[in-house]
Amino acid sequence: MSSALTLDQLRTAVANGRVDTVLLALTDMQGRLQGKRLDARHFLHEVLDEGAEACNYLLAVDVDMNTVGGYAMSSWERGYGDFEMVPDLATLRPVPWHDRTALCLADLRWADGKPVVASPRQILRGQLARLEERGLEAFAGTELEFIVFKDTYEEAFDRSYRGLRPANQYNVDYSLLGTARVEPLIGRIRRDMTAAGLVVEDSKGECNDGQHEINFRYGPALQTADEHSIYKNGAKEIAALEGCAITYMAKFNEREGSSCHIHMSVEGLSEGEFERFVAGQLACLRELTLLYAPNINSYKRFASASFAPTAVAWGHDNRTCAVRVLHGRFELRLPGADVNPYLALSGMIAAGLHGLDTALELEEPVTGNAYASDKPHVPKTLRAARDLFAESTVAREALGEEVVAHYVNNADVELAAFEAAVTDWERVRGFERL
Template sequence: MSSALSLEQLRTAVSEGRVDTVLLALTDMQGRLQGKRLDARHFLEEVVAHGAEACNYLLAVDVEMNTVDGYAMSSWERGYGDFEMVPDLGTLRPVPWHEKTALCLADLRWADGAPVVASPRQILRAQIDRLAERGLEAFAGTELEFIVFKDSYEEAYERGYRGLRPANQYNVDYSLLGTARVEPLIGRIRRDMTAAGLVVEDSKGECNDGQHEINFRYGPVLQTADEHSIYKNGAKEIAALEGCAITYMAKFNEREGSSCHIHLSVPALDDAAFERFIAGQLACLRELTLLYAPNVNSYKRFASGSFAPTAVAWGRDNRTCAVRVLHGRFELRLPGADVNPYLALSAMIAAGLHGLDAELELEPPVEGNAYVADKEHVPTTLRAARERFAASTVARDAFGEDVVAHYVNNADVELAAFEAAVTDWERVRGFERL
């Protein structure tokens, strides 16, 4: 990919005092940006050539950054040492919403130069290499929904995330009137992402109160995953600067959830190979669901008539199916807004390659309502998805035993935390009446 900011342009900007900070970021298991704010001159003089260290616990903690057991690569027993953040200068770009700031994403390697295989970016790179071995390249676009609140993140926290004020009080799907209410925020996000080198296509309202979506031009899969993560992090930061909050929870309340539909194409495939690639998606959908729906909350989306899929089915331009096939590409409708794009795209490539290698035959498309079709159901809980992923031969062949064990443990950590929690639902039902 071409960078939005070349190294020479950065050198000039630093020498002229227009940039003094470079964010060096890795993407963690949740797809979040983690890293350091570096003095720009230090980045140019030292880090470009030699990288920078970071504690390897960044790929071995839970969502709240608690150290947890069960990871082979990082633990108290191993001393929580470092891995190296190696700048990918192709991702260098300005960060317009922060003063005098640029950003660069990093690949992760150990001190001996070996890749950190459980890193989401390295997992996707490995699948890209598998495609390249067959003379193939994949392109993707992600459609990421979110809900905007008029409350700040601090106010939301202090109120226990209850009684928040959505930016719209009714369904504004495609509404120009309704979306005008939040244009000061959404418009700023669009403009700042354009200035950061992302190619914005559109924004639109969605169904739930305060729910919106901003879409970007498709590109090579690694570029798409990178820009997805940069945008998601940046949108939260811009919302905070505007005194608002954005959530990417898959299911914030009992109404419509927030999805992340992913479009994928492999242009070199002929019609027969494309059908096998789609057949692979269906064959592997349930065993790779963990990489599409990584959290307990993810599974609350999968409800009949919700535009989130429940059936392992494909159809031509049919939004009731998990796989919606369009001309020359397909859309996977399973992931929610909480998805890690690197892992989801890796799973889609792995499933497609399985379909090619096994020469799978594509079943007939579903005509009509897939919610009532006689098809297998996608997993309905994180535990069910965890069990299928742990037993998956396709996952082991594609990602390796170390990666499978790493993300099975991540699911175990989340399940243990959830099962130990006492929820508001339990208090309401049980405080007086039980």
Template sequence: MTPPNDRYLTLERLRLMIEEGDIDTVVMAFTDMQGRLQGKRLHGRYFLDFALEHGTEGCNYLLAVDIDMNTVGGYTISSWEKGYGDMEFVPDWSTLRLLTHLPATAMVQCDLVWLDHAPVTQSPRTILKTQLDRVTEKGMVALSGTELEFIAFDTSYEDAHDLGWRDLVPVNQYNVDYSILGTTRAEPLLRDIRNHMYAAGLDVEGAKGECNFGQHEIGFLYADALTTADNHSVYKTAAKEIAAQRGQAITFMAKYNQREGNSCHIHLSLRGDDGKVVFWDGDQRSALYDQFIAGVLTTLREFTLLYAPNINSYKRFAAGSFAPTAVAWGLDNRTCAVRLVGHGPSARMENRLPGGDVNPYLALAGMLAGGLYGIENELTLEDELVGSAYDSDKPHVPHTLRDARELFAASDIARTAFGDDVVGHYVNMADVELAAFDAHVTDWELARSFERM
């Protein structure tokens, strides 16, 4: 696969940079279930002399742990009984890039395979590539963009930990939505992120303030869906690293406090593999577009686990919050879960369900699987919702992770699209989170019960 632009590295250029001493570290990384980059830092010389030909490996528990990296039960691919063996990292050389915020460092993103070279089907990148293969079989390509919001603090990650993640100092003390003054206050951090991400090959659009105190969004140009997911993972990790270098902190958690949460609106469209517009016909939406949207809506509740994977994700879904509560679509209507925008070549859907904690590979895979279900079954799109979806009688998205887990586990559509192994794997991930949360005594319980109960 050809790199998206000439800011990416070729293998030949990387070899030369290592030999000339400009690069001494190569990161080989993959995205785990939680959406985090995991992997190894290899010395440049070792990379050239050994890893380039023989690759590298990592324990298969990396796709079978909780957020704290604890080994947990219930996963069929990894356990004490199976001995916690290895997976191979297979580099995708089209993702090779410089990381200019780190000294003399390059990164390549990897797929995961077993030691017999069979793909690890539970890997998020593999799950997305499987759905993209289905799109390719229909003579189309998927284009997408993700819009990640975050809250930035003038408090380091270390101090945030010591403060119990409370009473942190945001980079803005008021709502700076679209405020130039507000973004100027945070511009040293925002500029660092923008410029380092551009150097890493991402096509940076710009930055804007958001509603919560210290909340901002940095936008990137759409790309093919796999490139967008890869870039999303790189950006999310690098933004935290850049903030940490400045003694600051960033959170992408879906709902940090009682104010506005962090969203990750995902835009998606299909094109013919010859570049032909397939979502538009003359001066109106095409039948295929309507079928695709109908499929996304039909599967929205069953696939919510892929869009909202954590306990905290569901705190966003509140009326009047700009986060959706109803399974509905509308034309340029930000109260709906699915918003249709643009026309002609720019026609696309926006999924407003995901938060900043989403795994982009899983969310895009869910949207594609749902849309393809609509196309293959020639579903009819219901009438658009006009007015506020918050006041409608439309079905609601699941209110809790437990509800979403049940819907995903029982979904025949999910099992057909992703396979029983994938469904079982991510149902178990939800079970692990639910068990951990159910066993935890929260600050809310202490405050309400310590003295007064």
């Protein structure tokens, strides 16, 4: 993987004043970029060689950044110390939507030099290393859907996310007329991502009101996960600059959810091995669903006849199946737009290697409507997925006990928060009528 900005180019840009800030970022459990805005000279003179510290609670908080219990690596008892952010120069790139700014992603290590194994990027590195041991390499592409609103994030917050104005008022799937109305924002995102070194292929409208998708070139799995995270964060920032808001919720309302279909191919597999790799996806889909659907809201998307899968099934170019096979690659249709790409790709590799190592036979494809088939169903709730993941031998053998415990606790935190919440639905049904 080559960087979009070389170190020498960065040094030159800093010397002539074209860059004065470097964003050093890690990816947290939710797939968000967290980190520091560094003076560019400080980055070059010190951080480049020594790394930069960050509080280890960044991998032990909930989505609201609340400190929560249950994590072995980070707690009040352990003092909430630091881990080190180690720049990966292969990810260095300009950030065109911010003035005089560059970005570099980081790997995480402890003070003794050991990797932080529960960090999403490290988890994916571990699975890619397992492939490499077999002479294999994974390539992937993510198709990330989102909904655009003509309200700012601050306005949406102040209105409790009710009564928002979608950028389109009807289904604009593939519509050039409908997407033209949002082109000032979508076009800027495409152009700025290109200037940041990502290779944009296309954008298109989707089914729900204000729903759109931008697609990028297929590439090595780690690069794809990195660019997915950079794009997702950047698109939100650009939307804010344009006076709009974007949501990547898996299910914003009762209409079509926002998906993140993930395509994968593995270089070095024979035809028979590819079939076993796909068979592994089906065999492990239920027990690894937590990696593909990490939030309470993720499971609202799994509805019949919604283009979101409910059946553990595969087919040739069949969008009713959880796994869609196309010309030497397969598409996992389970993840929603809220997925952490590092964790999802890790799960897909772990499942595929399980299929290879146990020589699983691929069942016959579904040729009709998988929603109406007798195939097993994906878990319907976060709690069901959490329990399956906690008991998964495949997850423990592939990811390790520490990683499994860490992400089971993350699910427990979300479940506890949700079960303690009083929702609008409860007030509407119960305020007067009960």
